[in-house]
Amino acid sequence: MAKLKVGILISGRGSNMAALIGASQAADYPAEIACVVSNKADAPGLKIASDAGVATAVVSHRGHADRETFDRALSAELERRGVELVVLAGFMRIFSPWFPVHWANRVINIHPSLLPSFKGLNVQRQALDAGVRLSGCTVHLVIPDLDAGPIIAQAAVPVLADDTDDTLSARILRQEHRLYPLVVRWFAEGRIAIDDGRIEVRDVPPGATLLFSPEP
Numbered sequence: 001m002a003k004l005k006v007g008i009l010i011s012g013r014g015s016n017m018a019a020l021i022g023a024s025q026a027a028d029y030p031a032e033i034a035c036v037v038s039n040k041a042d043a044p045g046l047k048i049a050s051d052a053g054v055a056t057a058v059v060s061h062r063g064h065a066d067r068e069t070f071d072r073a074l075s076a077e078l079e080r081r082g083v084e085l086v087v088l089a090g091f092m093r094i095f096s097p098w099f100p101v102h103w104a105n106r107v108i109n110i111h112p113s114l115l116p117s118f119k120g121l122n123v124q125r126q127a128l129d130a131g132v133r134l135s136g137c138t139v140h141l142v143i144p145d146l147d148a149g150p151i152i153a154q155a156a157v158p159v160l161a162d163d164t165d166d167t168l169s170a171r172i173l174r175q176e177h178r179l180y181p182l183v184v185r186w187f188a189e190g191r192i193a194i195d196d197g198r199i200e201v202r203d204v205p206p207g208a209t210l211l212f213s214p215e216p
């Protein structure tokens with residue numbers, strides 16, 4: 001069966017992108033990475049992708065009259081590569097409403113908190129300041145509102161008394177690298193059903209959409 005063509009958008013390090021590329025290298029993984037596109041030419045993730053033999057492109061957000069013009073240029077690049085699912089992996093640009101509407105139900109994001117808690121930036125600091133005992137990451141469909149949209153799956157981790165932004169980020173990131181390839185697999189297998197703004201993941205074991213990792 002033809003593999004789902006995935007386009008990954010990054011702005012920086014690209015560790016989630018690397019996890020997805022790694023997963024896609026397994027012969028039985030049902031998705032392939034058609035391209036990695038960055039809005040920043042110096043994103044370290046670009047080299048990781050090209051070293052892995054994945055097509056890369058830079059579409060700079062600079063020099064566009066407004067957000068929508070940039071979004072349309074980005075979208076044209078993805079469409080040129082035949083992308084069917086857009087995967088945001090540390091893509092730190094806010095879209096105009098046009099992009100999520102154009103790619104409705106075909107663009108997903110990973111965010112390092114248990115949404116709807118802690119949106120925006122400095123997310124781990126927000127969690128530590130709030131004193132929560134549990135945090136994690138969320139994969140959700142992208143809608144025009146920031147860090148919102150139907151939740152597909154989450155992974156939870158403990159927040160420990162001596163955590164810093166860095167230790168909590170690292171604990172969450174390890175779960176991001178497990179969760180994102182799983183969700184992309186479900187998309188490619190046609191398991192994601194969207195009904196009235198809620199997501200059902202069909203034919204997976206009970207509890208498959210919540211990972212919990214108590215390891216520090």
Ligand code: GAR
Binds near residue numbers: 010012
């Ligand atoms: C990840 O922790 C991701 O969840 C976060 O940026 C990091 C990117 O790391 N994304 C957001 O905060 C989006 N709101 P990576 O470049 O190594 O994948």
